[in-house]
Amino acid sequence: MVNLNGNLVEQESVLSQNRAFLYGDAVFETLKVVNGKVLFMEDHYFRLMASMRIIRMQIPMNFTLENLEQLILELASKNSCSDSCRVRFTVFRNNGGFYLPTDRNVSFLITSSRLDNKAYTLKEESYEVELYKDFYITKQLLSTIKSTNRLINTVGSIFADENGYQNCLLLNEEKNVVEALNGNFFMIAGNRLITPPLSEGCLNGIMRKQVLALAKKVEGLEVSEEQISPFDLQKADELFITNMIQGIQPITKYRKKEFAINWSKILLEKVNQLAEIN
Incomplete structure (x- = not known):
């Protein structure tokens, strides 16, 4: 059990062991999907791979450009926002250890949220x-x-x-x-x-x-x-x-x-x- 906001809950129900939550041991990409296409997907993919190597994450064999793009588009379709949405692809090292991880493998989380506009529009108001x-x-x-x-x-x-x-x-x-x-x-x-x-x-x-x-x-x-x-x-x-x-x-x-x-x-x-x- 752990205490969350004054309530005792099962440890598995919160992020008590998640390394992204505990140590910021994670990297992410913010992507834009328009008309069923991930904009500049190749650039995002290679930056993600470089980021994972820099912080010494194990890169799974199924982390291919084609597979990650398919997962992103499947989620956008499931959430009915393939026409225009913001996607966050977060990769975090698996639970275990303190500063030194006991597991060098990774997990990932993809989220999506609808955007109002497909095209980039210039905001001309005071900034x-x-x-x-x-x-x-x-x-x-x-x-x-x-x-x-x-x-x-x-x-x-x-x-x-x-x-x-x-x-x-x-x-x-x-x-x-x-x-x-x-x-x-x-x-x-x-x-x-x-x-x-x-x-x-x-x-x-x-x-x-x-x-x-x-x-x-x-x-x-x-x-x-x-x-x-x-x-x-x-x-x-x-x-x-x-x-x-x-x-x-x-x-x-x-x-x-x-x-x-x-x-x-x-x-x-x-x-x-x-x-x-x-």
Whole structure:
């Protein structure tokens, strides 16, 4: 028996032994399904495999791209949301041990929830951000994967909500801008599109990858991965955030500076074309 919220319940009925719950010993992918298709499935699959290897998980033989995609689509169909839904695929090490696991094998959990829109749509309303400086991201390989240890993102989101911001920008220990609370960060300065490199500690985002590839094909736009300091933000023409569910979210205000959203519109249209969403 264990005590849950003052009630004695059977131990098996709660997550008392689940390593994702106890130690954050899990990785996950957030995917989007549209018209019975997992968007950018191959990129998600290879990132998941890389993440599992980084944290020394045993990769099951049946963890093939085709099998995982089929499982995702079967769930979306069962939940009647194959036309447009958000899917979370979480992989966690099996129960057993303390910090040192006694079982190196893994289990997984897939969940899905309906999305209102198929295509990525640009939100043009006011979107203000601020720097979050209570805690910092570490410049290391673990920072680039989607693990279930997201305390900085959680506490930062509470800070943003309490102070009336729509989002916050996270910094690394060198006080450079790394990413937003829920996605990668991009800056437009003149004819240059700039985003922090993975070596700064930012998430190896799937939408980040698509936007970088698309932007490199745009004539007259120079694409660069380099450090971004908070001082650079005041000199930028545009700022935006990318993630798999929203696509591109333009930032309209940082402190006293307001920003255009022209490139956000152009690049989001190209993302929809790439994903073949209509």
